[in-house]
Amino acid sequence: MTINYPQGVSxxxxxxxxxxxxxxxxxxxxxxxxxxxxxxxNHQLAVIYKKPTPIQIVKVDYxxxxxxxxxxxxxxxxxxxxxxxxxxxxxxxxxxKETRHTTSFPLSxxxxxxxxxxxxxxxxxxxxxxxxKFVTLGRYFxxxxxxxxxxxxxxxxxxxxxxxxxxxxxxxxxxxxxxxPILPYLSACKQLIxxxxxxx
Numbered sequence: 344m345t346i347n348y349p350q351g352v353s354x355x356x357x358x359x360x361x362x363x364x365x366x367x368x369x370x371x372x373x374x375x376x377x378x379x380x381x382x383x384x385n386h387q388l389a390v391i392y393k394k395p396t397p398i399q400i401v402k403v404d405y406x407x408x409x410x411x412x413x414x415x416x417x418x419x420x421x422x423x424x425x426x427x428x429x430x431x432x433x434x435x436x437x438x439x440k441e442t443r444h445t446t447s448f449p450l451s452x453x454x455x456x457x458x459x460x461x462x463x464x465x466x467x468x469x470x471x472x473x474x475x476k477f478v479t480l481g482r483y484f485x486x487x488x489x490x491x492x493x494x495x496x497x498x499x500x501x502x503x504x505x506x507x508x509x510x511x512x513x514x515x516x517x518x519x520x521x522x523x524p525i526l527p528y529l530s531a532c533k534q535l536i537x538x539x540x541x542x543x
Contacts, residue, residue: 370525372441373439376439382525388529389431391430394423426439430470433536435470436471438453439476440475440476442476443479444477444505445479445508447505448475448477448508450495465488471487471488471489472532472535473485473488474528475515477508483520484515484517485531485532486511494510516535518530518531
């Protein structure tokens, strides 16, 4: 399947469904967050959803009457961040990223429009962050967007192009994967709200 980005760049995507594995850490980060969000909504703790990506389908093949295969589609607009919602009266907006690197996280995983979006949300006093999963290490970090933006700006001015794990662990709130919820990231949100001077 060919996916065309707004700037006209094409990308070949092999989209397959991935099984949800609850018995171990075989879940993707997206699955872990989505399951956690369901738990939070069911327990009326927060209302946070993954943002839908607007796609326009332009070519579909019908190899069988009962099955349609999308061959070409376009992103109608550049995506911003992955998740947003509300927690105790506070707007929450965050990006989710995972890497198999063990010592750093490449800034190439982010796009200019995502950085700009986070900066705009921060100006409106939103609770903004990046949830980073180091897959190989089995570690999860909530990195405040303000620290990401500062590192990004330094990189644009000739600084490092990857955030060292030491920087991330120092600036972030580390959370531990569990069961209910799988990722207790609201505890980190509570700390970020307190740091902003809000009431948690």
